[in-house]
Amino acid sequence: MKFALNVNGESRTVDVDAQTPLLWVLRDELDLKGTKFGCGMSLCGACTVHVDGAPIRACVTPVSAVAASAITTIEGIGATPVGGKVQAAWLDVDVVQCGYCQAGQIMSATALLTHNAAPSDADIDAAMAGNICRCATYTRIRAAIKQAAGQPGADTSEG
């Protein structure tokens, strides 16, 4: 079945089964491999993308459910005002360790800051709770989110 998707502001046509998870459409059909497969069960957040600005798990979202929506992936998020700030803060704080989870982390962080420009620690913890990092970069993730939000005194030390 053909779907005309809006991905990162571009129209992309794919011919796939309607139940195909968006994750595999992005990676295998559109060659957008920044979005990662971790669990396939909506448990880890590695596959997080935005659909109409909201973070969703692409591993459990059938392509047919998002065919009429604006999809943003890690390849496109840097072009948004908040996404650009988040990516710059990620580099400045040097968040990344192995990197596998980080596309999903950045997508969730950008969604948070888009809707809450000055999140508290509790807001950050709640918004990021579904994004697992096996390298435990959580302290630096929180610091980078605060830096992107323009909050002074972000603690970048390991805790």
Ligand code: FES
């Ligand atoms: S791969 Fe989608 S939540 Fe883990």
Ligand code: FES
């Ligand atoms: S940086 Fe390695 S899993 Fe998060």
